[in-house]
Amino acid sequence: MIDSSPRPVQLLSPDGERMPAGDFDPWVEDLDGPALLALYRDLVVVRRIDTEATALQRQGELGLWPPLLGQEAAQVGSARALRSDDFVFPSYRENAVAYCRGVNLTDIVTVWRGNTQSGWDPYTVNVATPAIIIGAQTLHATGWALGAQRDDVDSVAITYFGDGATSEGDVNEAMVFAASFQAPVVFFCQNNHWAISEPVGVQAHRNIADRAPGFGIPSLRIDGNDMIAVLAATRIALDRARTGGGPTFIEAVTYRMGPHTTADDPTRYRDPAELAEWKTRDPLLRLHRLLTALGEITPEVEAATQALADAAAVELRAGCIGMPDPEPLSVFDHVYATPNATLERQRTDYAGYLTSFDSSEQNPKA
The missing domain is CATH 1.20.5 (Single alpha-helices involved in coiled-coils or other helix-helix interfaces)
Structure with missing residues (x-):
């Protein structure tokens, strides 16, 4: 399935209205009120974790932190589509994916505190540790997928990267190999509009999703702030890979509402009006509006969700501050x-x- 539409596929509007989307709808028929509420809880918790980690860095407890503010739906929606035997190859910002895969909260920040060179055992959660070298993880994902193909299993590799990484040779080489051997891998690009201080328009004069068909890889372009669209697209891509259809490229159009990392100051290069516009498309807000319309949001649900998020923040802070110094x-x-x-x-x-x-x-x- 190749989506050449200039507008990203959207199943949930910023106002919280469920919108029909043809071939995508059958893939999310199971999303009833309770299922959507569970996804909303994920969004709230990962945003709280991100906020707490940012605070820990500002307080000198972490050396650096890459915020994911605004990209929660792209990460949670795709991660919740995966099976436990699928393998994730993230960049350095997919902390929400790590949370959804069961990575211990303390392990998420060990590398950013400088206490380890990686963070966790990849084989216990089927998630590789964060890749700081831009785009390198796409090659690892393709290699793993080729191994799964030769082992004759239907497990799938998924690799995450930003819009800036698509200019790296590693990403393009990975797509060449994946297309040549029809490897079961999903290339998940979070187009957050900024490659550090450079806007996406500097390197991409067409939609990023348009590049993949040139390699022989079908692509999907979706609203990355739309939890339902992300889940549907990822399910489509995973099914295609499992059934011998080869790789798929997903461009999730989202926005990095915070800095590139806590060492960055986006006010030096970003128009405040642009940020204000994207805040109206907040992934948490739109799902909250849908759940409110469905009658799933009550004061009790709000309180329980906030308590869950606060407990995660307490666990993260305690684990970070209580982390023993590594032996030299x-x-x-x-x-x-x-x-x-x-x-x-x-x-x-x-x-x-x-x-x-x-x-x-x-x-x-x-």
Whole structure:
């Protein structure tokens, strides 16, 4: 299915109105009130986690944090479409995906506190650790998908990246391989309109989704702030991959309402009017409006949802602040699957370097 429409597919308007969308509707027929409410809870919790992590960075407890404010529906909607045996290859901003896959909240921030080189065991949750190198994870996803194909299983790889990553060679090379071998992989682009301080229009003069068919990959362009559209599109792509149809490219049109990272100041390059306009398309607000119309939102539901979000924030903060400092020599652990002489020599040299500080303290004249 190739969507060449200039407008993203939308099933839920910013006003909270459920809109028909032809071929997409059958894929979300199961979304009754309780199911939508569960997705709304996810949105509220991940936004609260993101807010708390940002506060922790501002307070000096984290070295850096990549906010996902405004992109919650794109991440939650796609993550909740996955099976447990599918494998996720994220960039560095998919903290909502990690939450939905069951990653421990403390593990989400360990790498940003500088306590580990990765964060969690990928094989316990089928989520690779965050990829800081832009676009590299798309190659990993394609390779994993080729392995699943050769193992004759119907598990699917999904890889996340931003609009800026589509200019990287890694992303394009991954799509060449995926198309050539019809690998069961979903390329999920969150077009949040900004590659750090550069607007998407600098690098893309057509819709990003238009690029994929050039590789022989069908594409879908959806409203990334529309939870229902995201879920439907991801289900379509996953089904296609499971049944031998090969890769699919999804462009989820969303907006990064916060900074690129907490080291960034978007007020230096972004028009406040643009931000104000996108706030009217807030993914939480539109789903809340639909649920209100369905009679699912009550004061009790609101209170319980907020309590769930606050509990997650408390757990995150406690886990972050209570995290033990790593042992200095642990930097050499897990660098290679099999130890080698070069690494051991470096470990020995570094151990001697650290010991020299102890000797100096005991004998100041040394």
